[in-house]
Structure formats: C-alpha cells, structure tokens
Amino acid sequence: DQTSIVTNMTHEYHRWEAEEAGKPLSSVIEEETNKAHVDVHEPRRPFHSKSNSERHTVHVVPDPYQLPAHASTKNKTAYDSLDYDICYNVPYKKRLKSYTKFTYWHINVMRWVLVAIIGVLTGAVGTVILFSMEKLTELKYSQLEKVYQYLLPSGTVAVGLFVLLGFNILYASISAVVAIIEPLAGGSGVPELMCYLNGVKIPRIIQIRVVVGKAFGLIFSTAAGFYVGQEGPMFYIGAVIGSGVSQLQSFLPFLKKYPIPYPYFRSDREKRDFVSSGAAAGVAAAFGAPIGGTLFSLEEGSSFWNQSLTWRTLFCSFCATFVYNFFKSVRDHDVGFIGKPGVVNFGVYDSNQQLWKAYHLIIFIIMGAIGGLIGALFNSLNTRIAIYRSRFLLKRPQKQWWRAFEAFVIVMATTLLAFFCCMFLSTCVPDQPVSGGVTGEFTDVEYLQDSTIQKYFCPPSANNGSQKYHNDIATIIYNPSEISIAQLYHLEKEYTLTSLGITFLLYYLLVCWTLGVAVPSGLFVPGIFVGALYGRFFVAIFQQNNIPFLSKIVTEIYPGTYALIGSAAFLGGVMRMTISLTVILIETTQQISYGLPIMITLVVAKWVGDLFNDGIYHIGIHLKKIPFLDEKPPEELDGLLAEDVMSEHISFLYPITRVGSVYQLLKSTHHSAYPVVTPLDDFVHPTSNVSDKHTPALYGKSKPAPEELSLDHPHLPKRYQRRTVRGAAVQAQPLYRRTTFKPRNAKGGENQPMSAELNDESGLNFAYPIPSSGKELQTNKVKEEKPLILHGFILRSQLLTLLKYRVFFSDEDQPEGQLELTHKQMRGDYPRYAKVSDLTDDMMNEEKNMLMDITLYMNPCPYTISNQAPLPQVFTLFRTMGLRHLPVVKASGVLVGLITRHDLAHHKLHHLVEEKKLKKEK
Numbered sequence: 026d027q028t029s030i031v032t033n034m035t036h037e038y039h040r041w042e043a044e045e046a047g048k049p050l051s052s053v054i055e056e057e058t059n060k061a062h063v064d065v066h067e068p069r070r071p072f073h074s075k076s077n078s079e080r081h082t083v084h085v086v087p088d089p090y091q092l093p094a095h096a097s098t099k100n101k102t103a104y105d106s107l108d109y110d111i112c113y114n115v116p117y118k119k120r121l122k123s124y125t126k127f128t129y130w131h132i133n134v135m136r137w138v139l140v141a142i143i144g145v146l147t148g149a150v151g152t153v154i155l156f157s158m159e160k161l162t163e164l165k166y167s168q169l170e171k172v173y174q175y176l177l178p179s180g181t182v183a184v185g186l187f188v189l190l191g192f193n194i195l196y197a198s199i200s201a202v203v204a205i206i207e208p209l210a211g212g213s214g215v216p217e218l219m220c221y222l223n224g225v226k227i228p229r230i231i232q233i234r235v236v237v238g239k240a241f242g243l244i245f246s247t248a249a250g251f252y253v254g255q256e257g258p259m260f261y262i263g264a265v266i267g268s269g270v271s272q273l274q275s276f277l278p279f280l281k282k283y284p285i286p287y288p289y290f291r292s293d294r295e296k297r298d299f300v301s302s303g304a305a306a307g308v309a310a311a312f313g314a315p316i317g318g319t320l321f322s323l324e325e326g327s328s329f330w331n332q333s334l335t336w337r338t339l340f341c342s343f344c345a346t347f348v349y350n351f352f353k354s355v356r357d358h359d360v361g362f363i364g365k366p367g368v369v370n371f372g373v374y375d376s377n378q379q380l381w382k383a384y385h386l387i388i389f390i391i392m393g394a395i396g397g398l399i400g401a402l403f404n405s406l407n408t409r410i411a412i413y414r415s416r417f418l419l420k421r422p423q424k425q426w427w428r429a430f431e432a433f434v435i436v437m438a439t440t441l442l443a444f445f446c447c448m449f450l451s452t453c454v455p456d457q458p459v460s461g462g463v464t465g466e467f468t469d470v471e472y473l474q475d476s477t478i479q480k481y482f483c484p485p486s487a488n489n490g491s492q493k494y495h496n497d498i499a500t501i502i503y504n505p506s507e508i509s510i511a512q513l514y515h516l517e518k519e520y521t522l523t524s525l526g527i528t529f530l531l532y533y534l535l536v537c538w539t540l541g542v543a544v545p546s547g548l549f550v551p552g553i554f555v556g557a558l559y560g561r562f563f564v565a566i567f568q569q570n571n572i573p574f575l576s577k578i579v580t581e582i583y584p585g586t587y588a589l590i591g592s593a594a595f596l597g598g599v600m601r602m603t604i605s606l607t608v609i610l611i612e613t614t615q616q617i618s619y620g621l622p623i624m625i626t627l628v629v630a631k632w633v634g635d636l637f638n639d640g641i642y643h644i645g646i647h648l649k650k651i652p653f654l655d656e657k658p659p660e661e662l663d664g665l666l667a668e669d670v671m672s673e674h675i676s677f678l679y680p681i682t683r684v685g686s687v688y689q690l691l692k693s694t695h696h697s698a699y700p701v702v703t704p705l706d707d708f709v710h711p712t713s714n715v716s717d718k719h720t721p722a723l724y725g726k727s728k729p730a731p732e733e734l735s736l737d738h739p740h741l742p743k744r745y746q747r748r749t750v751r752g753a754a755v756q757a758q759p760l761y762r763r764t765t766f767k768p769r770n771a772k773g774g775e776n777q778p779m780s781a782e783l784n785d786e787s788g789l790n791f792a793y794p795i796p797s798s799g800k801e802l803q804t805n806k807v808k809e810e811k812p813l814i815l816h817g818f819i820l821r822s823q824l825l826t827l828l829k830y831r832v833f834f835s836d837e838d839q840p841e842g843q844l845e846l847t848h849k850q851m852r853g854d855y856p857r858y859a860k861v862s863d864l865t866d867d868m869m870n871e872e873k874n875m876l877m878d879i880t881l882y883m884n885p886c887p888y889t890i891s892n893q894a895p896l897p898q899v900f901t902l903f904r905t906m907g908l909r910h911l912p913v914v915k916a917s918g919v920l921v922g923l924i925t926r927h928d929l930a931h932h933k934l935h936h937l938v939e940e941k942k943l944k945k946e947k
Contacts, residue, residue, distance in 0.1 A: 104651055105226040105697055106926050107293040108820065109329070109907030112884040116848035132289050139290070139299065140337045143270050144306045144344025147263040151310035151345065152352040154240055154255065161248035162505060165192040169503075173481065182482065186444050189250075190437065196249035197436040197544070201429035203242035204543040208425065210238030211543040213257025215326070216645040218264050218304060220653050222297060223328040224907050224926065227651070231268040231300070236261075239545050246544040249436055250443075252536045252554075254506065257547030259307035260326070263345070267303020271296055272856075291855045294907075301327040302338040306345035308609075313350070313370065315342035317609030324605045325642065328656070329907055371553075372511040374616040378583045381622055385582060392563060392587070393594045393626035396556065397633025399533075400598015404638050406537050411648055414541060428543035435542055439535055443502045446531060451498035452521045453483035477512060479503050497524045501558075506550050510592075513557040514585040514614070522565045529558040540641070548641065552599055553592040553610075560591020586622075589614065593623045597630030601640035652930035658900035661938040665896040669937060670929065671913045671922030677702045678819065680880045681840065684833050685873025687824055691861045698820045698910050701883045702813040702920055812919040815912055817883035822858040826851055827882065829859045833875040840878040851882065889914050892921050900929055 111117070169192075172185045204211040209229060217230050229235065243258045271290045290296065304326050309318030319339045323330055354360055374380060381389075418427045456478060479499040497520045501509050536551040564587040566572075567579040579587075589610065596606055607623045638644065646653045676690065677700045690699070827833075830850065834843040889912045890899055903911055903924065913922035927933065 104220075104927075106909040107221075107224050107226045107297070107907075108909060109224055109294050109297065110884075110888070110909060111294065112820070112823075113886055114884055115881040116846060116851050120848040135289065136298075136337060137340065139271055140267075140302045140341040141344050143263070143267045143299065143303045144341040145348050146266050146270065147259075147303060147306040147341075148310050148345035148348030149352070150236075150240060150262055150266070151259060151307070151349050154244055154259070155349075155353075156356065157244045158247045158255075159505075161196065161244065165189070165196075165248065166503065168192070183448065186440075189444065190440050193250045193436050193440050194433065196245040197251070197432055198429075200242045200245040200249060200251075200544045201432040203238050203245075204432075204545070205425040205429055207234055207238035208543070209235045210242050210545055211428070212541060212545070213547045214239065214261030214545075215257050215547075216642045216649070216651075218261055218300075219326055219328075219642060220646060220651045221264075222301060222304075222326055223653050224909070225651055225653065231265050233265065233269055236265045243545040246546060249544075250439055251436060251542075251544060251546060252439065252506075252532060252539050252551045253544070253546030254550030254552075255547055256308055256311040256549040258545045259311040259547075260304050260321070261307070263307025263310070264300045264304035264326075267299040267301070267306070267341075268296055270303075271299035288849055288852065291852055293856075297327075297329065298334050298337075301330075301334065302341040305338045306341045309342035310345040310349045312609055312613055313346055314609045314612035315339060315346045317605055317612050318342045318345075320605035320608050321602075325600075325602055328654075328904075370507055370511070371613050372515050374514070374583070374585065374614055374619075379581065380616070380618060381582050381586050384578075385586075386622060386625060388579065389590050389622045389626050390629050392560070392590050393597065393629030394633050395563075396559065396591065396594020396626070397598040397630040397636075399559070400595055400630060401634045401637035403533070403537055403595075403599050404634070404641050404644055407540055407641065408638070408644055408648065410538060411541050411645070415648070425543070432542050432544055435535075435539055439539075442531060442535070446527055447496060447499040447502060448482050450524070450527050451482065451496045452524055453494040454497050454521060456493045456495055477504050477508050497521060498528055501528050506554055510550075510554055510557050510588075513554075513561050513588045517584055520561060520565065522562070522569045525558060525562040525565055529555065529562055532558060541645075548599070549596070549609075552596045556592035556595030557588040558591070559595055560587040560589065563587055563591060586619075589619060590622060590626050593626045594630045597627035598634040599641050601631045601634055601643075603627045603631060647931055650930075650932060652926045654900070654904045654926065654929060655931075656904070658897045658904075659934055659938065661941070662896045662900065662934065664941065665937060666892065667890055667894045667896060667899045667913050667924065668892040668922060670896060670899070670933070671892070671924050672928060673922050675700060675813075675920065675923050677813065677920075678879065679703060680816065680883075681876055681878050683873065684828070684875040684877055685869060687877055688828065688861070688864060688869040688873065691821065691824060691828075696821065698818050699824075700813075700815055700912060700920060700923070701817045701819055701879060702815055705812040705814050705919065812917075814918055815887075815889065815914060815920040817880075817885040818887045818910060818912070819879050819883040822854075823851065823882050824879070825859045825861065825864075826854065827877060827879070828864060829854075831872075833872070833877040835875055840876075843878055845881065887912060890924075891916065899924060903929055 169185055169189050172188045173182055176182045176184055209217075209232075214235075217227055221227060221230055239258045239262055243255055246253055247255060273287050273290075290299070301322050305318040305322035307318070308321045309315040312318065316339070319335065319342050322338060323335070414431070418424060418431060477500070478495040480493075480495050481499040481503065483494050483496050500512065501520075501524075504512070532551070532555050536548075536555060539546060539551075540548060561584065564579060564584045567576040568584070570576070593606065593610060597603070600606070603624065606627055607620060610623055611617055611620055634640075639647070643653075643655075676694050676696050678687070678690070680701055680703065826846070830844060830846055832844045832846060834840060887910070888902065888906060888908055890902060892913045892915055899911065902908070903926070909926070911924040912920055913924060914920055
C-alpha cells in the first residue's frame with residue numbers, strides 16, 4: 026500500500042533526526058513542518074531502517090541543495106543551472122533531419138548579422154551614456170566655477186561647497202532611486218554576469234529593465250562624484266543587449282505581442298555565445314579597445330569559448346567602437362572621421378620621450394609586488410565592508426532604503442573630504458609645460474595645462490605676474506576621471522609628494538567603500554586612477570628626495586611611465602587579470618612599447634596577490650555563495666572520489682508514469698531534472714573481489730516477462746527494448762513493463778489492468794511505475810537499495826510542457842496514441858516555461874490516472890561518470906562540458922547518485938577538504 030509506505034518512510038526519517046538531535050519526536054515533526062529555510066552548508070545524512078520490514082527502495086532524505094519533498098515551495102534554492110547541454114531526444118533528432126545544407130548556411134550567416142546588430146546597439150547606448158555624463162558633469166562644474174568667481178573677491182569661496190554638495194546629492198538621489206526600483210541595477214554586474222556565463226541561472230539577471238536602470242543610474246552616479254567607472258556597467262549592458270537581440274522575442278516589451286518566428290537561437294547554449302559577444306562590445310565601446318574587450322570577455326567573463334566565437338566577438342566589438350566613434354564625429358562636427366578614441370581615453374605617449382630602459386624592469390617588478398600587496402589589502406578591506414553591509418543593512422526590513430541612505434552618506438563623505446583636502450591640505454604649485462606630446466583627444470599640447478588645471482583656493486596674489494599657479498589636489502579631483510588620469514600620465518612636475526600621498530589614501534579608501542554600494546559602478550577606471558597615483562607617488566619619492574644612485578636611475582625616464590606601471594600593478598593586485606588588462610592599457614595609450622613592462626608588472630602583482638586572497642570579482646561571487654565553477658579544481662581534492670560529493674537522494678521517474686504521480690513529483694520537489702530509470706529484478710549484491718569480467722553474472726537474468734511483454738509482441742516498439750548498459754548483461758528486459766491495456770470495465774481476472782493508487786498528499790519524491798496487474802502489485806514488493814538502471818534524463822520544463830499540452834493516454838489506449846510534440850512546441854515557451862502552480866489540483870485530479878510516456882522527450886544519452894572516478898576528473902567533466910546534472914553509476918550501469926553544480930561549489934568543496942584534513946590529523 027503506497028500510503029503506508031509514505032507514512033513509514035516519513036516517520037522513520039523523523040525518528041532518525043530526533044535521535045541525532047536528542048529531541049522529542051513531536052518537536053522534530055513540528056520543526057520540519059514549519060521550516061522556512063534549508064541550510065545548504067549542513068547536508069543531512071541518509072537514514073538506515075532498523076527493521077527489515079521497514080526497508081524500502083528510496084531513502085527519502087533531504088538533498089542538501091534541494092528542498093525536502095514535504096517542505097514549503099518558498100524554500101527553493103536561489104540559484105539554478107542553465108541548460109548548456111544538448112538534449113538529443115526524438116523531437117530534436119527529427120528537427121536535425123529536417124535541416125538542409127542551406128539551413129546550416131542560413132544559421133551561420135544570421136549569427137554574424139545578429140552580432141553586428143548587437144555591436145551597433147551597444148555602441149549607440151554607450152554614446153548616449155557618454156554624452157549625458159559629459160553634459161551633467163559640465164553643468165555641475167560650470168555652476169561651481171561661477172559661484173567661485175563670484176565669491177572670490179569676498180573671500181567666502183567655501184560657500185561653493187554647498188553648490189557642489191547640492192548637485193552631488195541630487196544626482197546621487199536619482200541614481201539611488203533607480204537602484205531601489207531595480208535592485209539589480211546597482212553595482213557593476215560583472216560577477217553576476219560571470220556566473221551566468223559559467224552556467225548559473227540568476228533570476229532576472231538578463232532583462233531589458235535592468236539595462237535601462239543600469240544605464241540611467243550610471244549617468245547620474247558618475248556625475249554625482251562617486252569614484253566609479255563605466256566599464257563594468259557597459260560590460261553588463263552589452264551582455265543583456267546580446268541576450269535580447271539573439272532571442273528576437275523578448276528584447277522589447279512590444280515584441281512579446283508580435284513574436285518573430287525565428288527559433289534557431291532560442292536556447293541557453295546559443296544565447297550564451299551572444300551574451301559573450303555583447304559583453305565584449307560593451308568594454309570595447311567604453312575604452313575604444315575592441316581587441317581588449319574581446320580578451321576581457323574571454324579571460325574574465327566567459328567560461329566557454331571557441332574559435333568561431335572569437336571572430337564573431339571581435340567583429341561585434343569593432344562594430345560597437347565604430348558606431349560610438351561615428352556619433353562622436355557627428356557631435357564634434359567632423360562627420361565621418363572615426364579615429365576618435367572611446368569613452369575612456371588617457372592620451373597618447375610621445376615615442377620621442379625616454380619611456381623606459383631594460384634595467385628598469387627590475388623597478389617595475391618591485392612596483393608590481395607592492396601593487397599586489399596593496400591590491401590584496403584593498404580586496405580584504407572591501408570584503409569586510411561587504412560582510413558588514415550584508416549583516417547590518419541587507420537584513421533590515423526596508424533594506425533598499427538603507428542602501429540608498431548609505432549612498433547618500435558616501436557621496437557626502439566624498440564631497441566633504443575632497444573639498445577639505447583641496448582647501449586645507451593642497452599646495453599651490455607653479456604651472457609646468459607639457460613634456461610628453463599628448464595627442465588623440467588632447468590635440469593641443471597645452472590642452473591639459475590650460476584647460477584642465479584647477480586654481481581653486483590658491484591666493485589671488487599667487488596668480489599675479491607671469492608665473493601662474495594651480496591647486497595640485499583640486500587638479501586631480503575636480504576633473505573627469507579620464508582627464509585626471511591623462512594628467513598623471515603626461516604632466517611632469519605638477520604635484521608635490523604630500524599631495525600625491527593624501528590623494529592616494531583618499532581615493533584608495535573611498536573607492537574601497539564605494540565598491541558595492543547601491544548605484545551602478547565599475548572598478549576599472551577607479552583602479553587605474555588609484556594605480557596612477559601610486560605610480561606618481563613612487564617616482565615623486567625619488568624626484569623630490571636626492572637618494573644616491575637610485576634617484577638618478579629612477580628619474581632618468583619619463584615619469585608618466587611610472588603612473589602607467591602603477592595602474593597595471595594595482596589593477597593586477599585587485600582584479601588578478603593579465604592579458605586583457607595589458608591590451609586595454611596599450612590600446613588606450615596607443616603605445617605598444619609598454620607591452621612587456623605592463624605584462625611583467627601584472628603577472629607579478631597577480632602572483633603576490635594570490636598569496637593572500639582571490640580577485641575582487643571572485644570574492645564577490647563567494648560572498649554571495651553562488652555556485653561558480655572555476656576553470657580548474659582545487660588542488661586539495663586529490664584523494665576524493667565522485668561518491669564523496671554525490672547526492673544519494675534521487676528523485677526519479679519511470680518511462681511510463683501516472684500523470685498524478687508526475688504532478689505530485691513536480692509539486693513536492695524543486696529539482697530541475699529527473700533521471701528516467703527502471704528497476705533491475707533479482708538483484709544480487711556484488712562483492713568487492715569480483716572482477717569486471719564477472720559483472721554479467723552479478724544480476725542474473727530478468728524475470729520472465731508476461732506473455733504481453735514478449736519481444737515478439739507486434740505492439741512493442743523497438744525503442745522500448747533496453748540494450749546492454751555498460752557491459753551489464755540485461756537480457757531481453759524491456760525499458761519498462763508494458764501490458765496490453767484492456768478496457769476498464771473488463772470483468773475480473775488476474776490479468777485485468779489496475780490503476781495505481783495515488784495519494785496526492787503523500788509528498789513522495791519519486792513517481793511510481795504503472796503496475797501490470799493486481800496480483801503483481803501485491804506480490805512484487807520493493808526491496809531496500811533495489812538497483813536502478815539509468816536510461817536518460819528529462820527536464821522539469823519538459824515535464825511541465827507535456828502536462829500543458831496534455832501529452833498522455835488512458836489505460837484503454839496504447840502509448841502510440843498520445844500526442845507527439847515537435848521540437849518547436851517543446852521549446853515554444855522558452856525561457857519562461859509553465860510553472861507547476863499554473864496547474865490546479867482540480868485539473869490534475871481529473872486526469873491523475875492517465876498515463877504519460879516520456880521516453881520520446883527524455884535525453885537518452887546523458888553524460889555519466891563512475892562512482893570511483895577521482896573528484897578532479899568529475900570537476901573537469903562538469904566544468905568543461907557545461908553540465909547541469911551528472912549521474913553517478915557503477916561499472917554495471919546501476920545508478921547510485923547524482924552530482925549537481927551545488928555539490929561542486931566552492932564552499933562545499935572547502936568543507937570536504939577541511940574534513941579530509943581533520944581525518945588525516947586524527
């Protein structure tokens with residue numbers, strides 16, 4: 026009786042948990058019923074029945090990363106996996122057979138057309154963002170200049186602080202409100218996008234609403250004076266544009282009413298490549314660096330790459346750069362001249378200057394090591410700030426408003442500290458001519474000197490006569506970031522050692538605090554800025570102090586070189602990237618001779634930083650406990666096997682199942698896929714000393730099938746015959762037990778079909794097979810650890826689609842009589858499939874005794890791995906193939922466990938490694 030089985034299994038589990046916790050049984054049952062959260066860090070162990078009469082096939086034990094069958098649906102794991110693996114089911118094979126040579130050519134051409142559209146749109150969005158930021162920033166500083174000049178004769182220039190503070194708070198308020206309305210618009214979005222491209226499905230991460238919020242908030246957050254950059258949000262914006270354009274049905278809201286019938290790219294696997302191309306286009310538009318953008322997407326963003334994707338991504342990046350430069354030429358009244366740099370431009374070094382010599386590589390290595398140290402310290406401080414923010418701000422009832430309040434505090438602190446430093450800690454230094462020829466955006470060699478030098482708070486008497494003076498700290502702070510970086514790169518003697526040190530500490534701490542606040546923000550430009558200050562401070566030590574031997578060697582080359590090397594050192598210490606940062610810095614300065622010094626500096630900074638912690642993006646991923654899979658498994662996994670991480674609690678289906686059982690399974694679990702299995706009869710437990718050549722004898726032969734199950738039966742399709750699985754001799758056993766269904770009103774007899782008794786309140790985490798007869802239902806009792814042979818996998822979305830289209834048949838019919846869906850129908854609702862909540866209990870109760878044949882729609886050839894496989898091999902297979910589930914089987918093909926992404930997550934593997942160390946110590 027199925028009801029008694031459910032009752033006994035549930036009671037046994039509660040009794041085991043009560044004994045383990047030392048609590049009364051009634052309290053444990055109450056806790057399990059009212060449980061509101063499942064701790065993924067404390068997996069529960071399977072119970073073992075203490076009585077032979079209470080042993081059953083499946084242990085109903087909560088999966089540490091999935092919901093118990095009896096738990097509330099609100100306790101679902103936050104992160105799901107994407108379907109990067111191809112499901113080779115019957116509809117998909119039929120679709121492939123319908124393809125012609127022209128179809129494949131057409132699909133390939135359309136990929137290039139779509140990436141071109143993605144690049145054009147990304148470049149257009151970047152243009153709007155840049156022009157808007159420039160106008161808002163120009164408005165703020167022009168008003169500040171007017172107030173300053175008006176108050177200068179009276180000596181009350183400090184009143185200008187209120188003007189500056191008013192603009193910054195206004196802009197910050199708009200940006201914070203955008204983040205409140207759309208929380209995903211805050212931050213850079215790079216860690217989340219990295220996880221998406223790694224195969225993690227984060228809710229609402231790829232939506233047009235997020236793009237609008239990210240772009241709109243970025244304009245005001247940059248204009249508000251936050252120490253943020255635009256490259257991170259542009260990376261994200263380009264990725265979402267790539268996702269929307271490739272689907273042609275969900276990019277804009279009005280397209281949902283008028284869908285375009287183009288199904289070729291409507292899958293997670295295809296969308297992934299377009300997202301990678303769009304992300305690269307965003308970086309390319311931000312920096313005017315198409316090659317650097319492509320490498321950034323390859324090195325840091327994407328987890329899956331191929332040669333054809335490289336060409337398409339590079340083409341997409343060039344399209345984005347071209348479009349941005351075209352619109353910029355229109356704005357500058359020079360239509361058609363597309364040689365303008367990108368959103369971020371740092372000027373061009375003059376090759377006639379003494380840029381560096383071979384023995385200066387030793388100095389650059391030292392700078393790289395120091396950059397790795399200060400970068401690791403930066404990551405450590407930011408991690409502590411993020412933990413504090415998570416504990417004390419994100420757990421409050423109205424967390425969005427608290428995060429907005431934090432943004433106000435930061436912008437006020439930034440404005441007040443900057444104004445205070447400019448007014449009281451700065452130095453009025455004499456103007457110096459521009460030594461390096463600065464070209465590109467700065468076509469006039471005196472542009473930086475005359476147009477960007479700030480003279481705030483310098484005494485009026487200092488500006489009398491021919492000698493002019495300027496405020497060195499104000500020159501750094503009260504300019505757009507790219508202008509200030511260009512000054513640090515190309516002006517020689519404009520800063521004192523004290524001013525550089527104060528500005529470096531100010532920016533270092535404020536950037537560390539700002540990173541993670543609830544406004545759109547990027548790290549690349551602030552990181553370059555802080556690194557340039559570090560580099561100029563390093564060379565200023567030797568410029569302004571006569572240190573024997575060292576001062577001569579350090580100062581004999583162009584000082585802007587140290588600013589560029591400092592930027593590379595700090596970014597390498599914070600982000601731990603190498604090749605993409607090298608190319609981006611070369612493209613933004615257009616000086617290829619810096620390639621080797623930048624690369625060496627980045628590698629050294631990365632090596633030193635890795636001694637202490639991870640890169641800033643990976644730290645953010647770990648803090649959010651997103652199951653991100655790194656490129657390589659941890660080295661400490663040696664000695665661990667697949668069975669050490671697999672989940673033995675498996676929710677499975679039989680090839681033909683009652684509709685009520687399928688519905689109850691979907692309703693009581695949140696698994697994304699279910700193995701399709703059949704039990705192996707007459708199971709004999711193998712011994713450890715039996716070799717593989719004896720494997721066929723371990724299981725013997727299947728039970729003789731009833732007459733209706735004969736392989737010669739005319740109604741038995743060949744696809745239902747189970748063949749040899751991994752060498753196990755399973756002779757003439759069909760894929761599932763099948764009867765010749767007779768009418769329900771047939772009278773008596775042992776051969777009369779009998780429908781399964783369904784208990785919709787049972788909460789079972791597996792679906793029962795259909796019984797052949799009343800006699801068999803009574804005599805064929807389920808044994809403990811009865812082996813299950815794996816035949817395939819079927820996704821939750823596929824089951825819901827089958828229920829939606831009513832793909833099932835009655836007892837009087839044959840499986841061939843049920844509706845057969847096409848691949849287009851199976852994928853028609855992508856990516857928003859039906860939910861189990863859309864199916865009412867009344868609807869399912871009417872058809873719960875119907876039968877569903879899922880063999881046509883399951884994936885009959887999933888990847889599998891042995892339970893004795895080394896864990897690094899498991900990790901490599903899962904990571905490189907982009908799997909969602911990995912069944913674990915014995916050498917005979919018996920299913921013994923299942924590995925998901927959560928089982929290989931960083932925190933789970935760390936826990937296993939710690940247990941391994943404790944065992945060794947004991």
